[in-house]
Structure formats: C-alpha cells, structure tokens
Amino acid sequence: MNSRGSQQSLWKPVLIVFIIALLSYIIYYGSRRIENQSLHQPLAIVFGTIYFLSIFFGPLFIFTSTYVGGHPFRKRLLATVLIPFLWMSKDVILLMESHPFLECLYWYLNPLTVWMICLLAIEMGIGTLLGRILLQRRGQSTKVVSLAPIAAIVLGAIVFGGIYAWGQGENLFSIYLDGYRWIFGSGI
Amino acid sequence: MKSTPPSPSNHRGYNRRDALKLMGITLASGLTTLALSRIERHDNSAPNNPSLQNRTSLDPDQQIERQISTNLGTLSSGTKPNIIFILGDNHHYETMGCAEHPFIHTPAMDQIAREGIRFGNTFSPTPLCSPSRASFLTGAYAHKHGVKNNHTPWTGQMTTFLEYLSDHGYATAFIGKWHMPGEGLPEMPFLDRFISYTYREGQGAYFNCPMIVDGQEVPSRKPYITEEITDYAIEFIQEQLAQDEQERRPFCVYLAHRPGHPPFQAPEGISGMYDTADVKEVLPDVVDPWWYGKANRNVFQGIMMGSYYNQYRRYCETLTAMDRDIVRILDLIDQKGLRENTILIYMGDNGMQWGTHDCHGIREPYEDSIRLPFILRAPWLIPDPGNLRQQMALNIDIAPTLLEVAGVPIPEDMDGESLVPILSNPNVQGRESFLLEFWRYFPENTPSYHGIRTEQYKFVEFERGREPWLFDLQLDPSELKNLMDSEEGEQILNELSSIMEA
Numbered sequence: 085m086n087s088r089g090s091q092q093s094l095w096k097p098v099l100i101v102f103i104i105a106l107l108s109y110i111i112y113y114g115s116r117r118i119e120n121q122s123l124h125q126p127l128a129i130v131f132g133t134i135y136f137l138s139i140f141f142g143p144l145f146i147f148t149s150t151y152v153g154g155h156p157f158r159k160r161l162l163a164t165v166l167i168p169f170l171w172m173s174k175d176v177i178l179l180m181e182s183h184p185f186l187e188c189l190y191w192y193l194n195p196l197t198v199w200m201i202c203l204l205a206i207e208m209g210i211g212t213l214l215g216r217i218l219l220q221r222r223g224q225s226t227k228v229v230s231l232a233p234i235a236a237i238v239l240g241a242i243v244f245g246g247i248y249a250w251g252q253g254e255n256l257f258s259i260y261l262d263g264y265r266w267i268f269g270s271g272i
Numbered sequence: 273m274k275s276t277p278p279s280p281s282n283h284r285g286y287n288r289r290d291a292l293k294l295m296g297i298t299l300a301s302g303l304t305t306l307a308l309s310r311i312e313r314h315d316n317s318a319p320n321n322p323s324l325q326n327r328t329s330l331d332p333d334q335q336i337e338r339q340i341s342t343n344l345g346t347l348s349s350g351t352k353p354n355i356i357f358i359l360g361d362n363h364h365y366e367t368m369g370c371a372e373h374p375f376i377h378t379p380a381m382d383q384i385a386r387e388g389i390r391f392g393n394t395f396s397p398t399p400l401c402s403p404s405r406a407s408f409l410t411g412a413y414a415h416k417h418g419v420k421n422n423h424t425p426w427t428g429q430m431t432t433f434l435e436y437l438s439d440h441g442y443a444t445a446f447i448g449k450w451h452m453p454g455e456g457l458p459e460m461p462f463l464d465r466f467i468s469y470t471y472r473e474g475q476g477a478y479f480n481c482p483m484i485v486d487g488q489e490v491p492s493r494k495p496y497i498t499e500e501i502t503d504y505a506i507e508f509i510q511e512q513l514a515q516d517e518q519e520r521r522p523f524c525v526y527l528a529h530r531p532g533h534p535p536f537q538a539p540e541g542i543s544g545m546y547d548t549a550d551v552k553e554v555l556p557d558v559v560d561p562w563w564y565g566k567a568n569r570n571v572f573q574g575i576m577m578g579s580y581y582n583q584y585r586r587y588c589e590t591l592t593a594m595d596r597d598i599v600r601i602l603d604l605i606d607q608k609g610l611r612e613n614t615i616l617i618y619m620g621d622n623g624m625q626w627g628t629h630d631c632h633g634i635r636e637p638y639e640d641s642i643r644l645p646f647i648l649r650a651p652w653l654i655p656d657p658g659n660l661r662q663q664m665a666l667n668i669d670i671a672p673t674l675l676e677v678a679g680v681p682i683p684e685d686m687d688g689e690s691l692v693p694i695l696s697n698p699n700v701q702g703r704e705s706f707l708l709e710f711w712r713y714f715p716e717n718t719p720s721y722h723g724i725r726t727e728q729y730k731f732v733e734f735e736r737g738r739e740p741w742l743f744d745l746q747l748d749p750s751e752l753k754n755l756m757d758s759e760e761g762e763q764i765l766n767e768l769s770s771i772m773e774a
Binding site: 125181264 | 420421423424425453472473475477535557558560561562563564565630711712713714715716717718719720736737738
C-alpha cells in the first residue's frame, strides 16, 4: 500500500460526503415548508434517506477511499470521524440554547456516540477489506484478510449489538444520565 | 379570563417592556404568593347549601344541585368512597376513543367517560414526568414541592394525599411507576402496599421489569408491565374486600402505568394491531412516513427516527395495552358491587407532541405538551354522566379533590383546588388562569421558562435563548402567531399584568 497519499485524495472523499450531507439536510428540512404534500413527501423520503446514509455510512466510503489513496491510519481515522463529529457538534451547539457550555460538551459522551464509534469500527474494518480488494484489482500484491480489520468488525458488532440487546440503549442512557447528575447535579 | 380593554390611565406610561418586567419579577420572585385568580366555588350554589333545600320551583341548575345533594347524602350514610387513581405516561389528551381519536381502541377509557365525565381542558403546569408526578401527589406546583426536573430528588418536604388518606382511615397502595429521582424509592411507611421499580432510572421496562414490592426486590410475575402492576392492584383491592366487614377500610389505589413512554412495545395480541391504521389524519403534514428527523429543539436533533408513522402506531398500541388492563379494574369494581361508591380517575402525567411545531416530545409549553387526558367516574357526584367539562383543571387539583371526596380537610399548603364543585355542577365556573413553570432538563433542549395561561391567552418567558411567546388561544389555537411584537400583544400583556397584580 502506498503510504504517501496526496492531500487531495485525503480530503476529496470527505468533501463529497460533507456536501451530500449538507445538501440533503437542507432539502430534507427545507421540504417541510412545502405545503404541497405530493411534493414534500417524496423529497423528504429521498433526501431524508440520503442524509441518514451520508452521516452513518459516508465514513465507510471515506475510509475505503483514503485507504486506496495510501494514507496512514492516523489520517484515515481523522477523515473518517470528521463527518460524524460535525454532526454531533451541531447538536452540541444547538443545546447551548438551553444549557451552559460545559454541560453541552457532556453531550459528546451520549450513548449515540458509543454506537457511532462501534459503527465506525465496523466500517473501518470493512473499508480496509474493500480497499485491499480494490488495490488487488489494480494489480497490487496485497493480502485481503488480516486480523486487525476482522477484529474491528467483530468487536464493533458485538458491542453495538450488545448495547442494543441490553435494553435497546435505554440502560446506557440511564448510565449517561447518572454521570450527568454526578458531575452537574440537577443542573439548576 | 374576561377580556377587558385597559383604561387610558392604565395604558399610558405602561408599555410592553414594563409589563414584561413586572411579569418577570412577579413570576420569578413571588411564585408562592402568586395571586392566580381563584373563584369562590363554595358559594350559594354549593350542593349542601341548606338555603336551596326549601325552594319549590327549581331551574335546571337547582335540580342538578338537589340531585347532587341527594346523592351525597346517600353516600355519606354509608362508608367513605373508595378511590382508584390511574396514571398514564406521555398520553396525548386526544388519543382516546372518547376524545374522537380516529382509530385507537380504548374501551375502558370510553366507558369511564361514558359513565362519568371527561375534562376537555386539563393541564400540567410543568410538563415533565417527575415534577408532574410530584404535583399529583402533593397538590402543589413544582416550585413548592421541589421536584423541578427529572434530576431533582424527591425530598418528601410536602405530605402526599396518600398519607392524609391513610391518616384518616384509608388503606392505601402506591403501585407502578414512581419515577422521581433520589436514592431508590422513598420511605413511605403509611402505605399499606408500595410496589414500584427503580429499573432504568425508574422508567422501568415494558417486559420483565424487576419490581420492588414493599422494599423487597422481586422478579416480574407477568411479562408485560401493565398486566403485572394491574395484578398487584387487583390483589390489593381483593385483600381489602376480604377483610371482615367491621374492620374493612375504604381503599385508595394509586396505579401508575408506563405506556406511552418510549421505546414503545406492546404485548402479543396488541402489537401490530394498528399496522394499517391511517395516521395521516392525526399527524401533521410536516412529518414524513420514513425518516422524520427530530427537529426544532430536540435532543438528537436531526437524527432520523425511522418510520415516524410506525412509531406513532406503536405508541397507540401501548396505550391500548394499558386500556386492556384498565378494563380488568373496571370489571372488578363493577362485579364486586363497588361502582356506586368508588371514584375512578384516569389521567396522563403530561402530554406529547407528535410533530406539531416540528417538535417531538413533552416539555415545550405548547398545548400538546401541557394538556392532559382526564376522565373520571363517580356516580354519586356526577349528575350528567357522559358529558364534557370545559373548565380548566390541573394535575395539582387531584390531591385536594380526592381529599374532599374522602371527607378529609384540604391542607392550606396545597395549591390545587378541589374539583368536586365542578363535578357536581357543570355550570360552576372554573379557574381563570394558572402558572406555567419549567426548569431546564438536560439533555432536552428546552430552556427554563415561566408564564401564565388563561382561558384565552398564553404568555411564556424563557430564561435564555428565545424571545417570549404570547398567543391568543381562541383566535389561534394552533399557536402559530406570536403576538409579542404587536400592538395587540402590548394590550394583552397589560391585561395579563393586571391579573398578576391582582
């Protein structure tokens, strides 16, 4: 694998996913202003779906692309987490309408973040395998399957599924709120 | 509230800013002394007023009063009435068959409304689970009982109506969802049974929820939570009835259910029953069937919730599941011949916004959040079963109402007012206004607020992040036109200020 990928091949996939997410966000929420339901509903369904896919599965595209681009793991990781991080930061900023800044920062630790980390681990594992397959097809001599990506997929899936099985995330949310009360009390 | 134009002298030199300032100061600093206009209910129209007894020519109101007087006399010659108070969770006030919901199946609630009455204007001044639950128990606003949000512990600083009833000879049981913060469940030695759960912050679980029965942790006996706690309630009632008649006490059961709290899960036989229900009639156009994203001021804002239509269908299924177990309570009461001396109440702890104003949740000061379902059956009190009461009622009215029904003096520290006069006489005037108050609750994205709601207007002032709201609820029931920056709004604020000053 080429470990000296260009800056363009690093940020281009991030930019693509970001633009798709942003446009679909704008169209999805903007469509609510349309009173004609035969227009609003299809727009909402299509762009809501694209928005969801871009946030949650855009990182798979980014990691795969940057892997093929030959970037080191540190940079691939940074590029992969950027879109979900921006998405969560949006919520943190919005929360500041109601809560002090420090409490808003605590929002980064919410259970969805844990789920997102698991999902990213799975996607990075899959992205590694896909990247290797693509490189193989381009003639590079690369072993597709190795321990690290498989372990990332399996561990990510176990934790992800485990949290879901353990009360569909409600138990984790309870722990999260316990942590809030331990740090901030009732907040008032 | 009667709308009267301000006098020139009142209007002159008293602008909107002054009005806001006055209201803010009054609301923030003097909540406990807030002079929310109260009406004199125990007046000459009171059922037991002897001055009415000798009249020979009675108008319809007087006939009703005479009927009530007779009924009350009938009951008082026997034992004190039994009390069953049933509480739902996040139950939108119109999601009942008796409220003309287009598809939900709620035969028990419909029966209660048919044989009793439904209140069409009932509210929680603090639309959040724990504060509302504390208000039911204490008859007080949240600023007085101290449970201000779902993180603020229950301190027991105010006496619950259950304790007053116990002190006056009632067998009392708290069964179901306690859901107030604190270390486990509180000590309530006056209760004959205290059956609840602390699982998941006291939210419990729909299936196989571990219970705490009189201080002992026990596994669930029935898989589904409403069936589980209804079984306990029925056992408690049967235990009371099994007592020797000389020793038998009247009973009070406080039965708090989990439906319709998310994640919505219904039992077998009910799950899926609304799969084909047309929810478009109920949900606003702004939501879409697939990916309704939590919008305006919601946690997880922007997250796709999956099929919002299906979420709503599942919500309705949990309410139907609860209703199925309320049927069992009704059947027991009727089969045991307790119908004529048992007051049975169903209410919700707060409302629920299903996409209105692009919001999903319970704590915004919109009508969908603050309004409660409220139905009540008490044959000896209600002269006109099957009717609707339009007077404003609050969750804080329940405690004083039940105490009056039980013949127990109403403590002065209760903010609520007994609804017995309204139950007895549909023409009695209700309260004219009440206080709205909310303390921010992390992580929900709603700032602290306070305000006032009258029959016509709603004014809300936020601690931070938002401009105040002022709605004319008669002209704009959907709360779409904020009048704050209008001349009309200025005039309304002056009127509201005069209420506050009074």
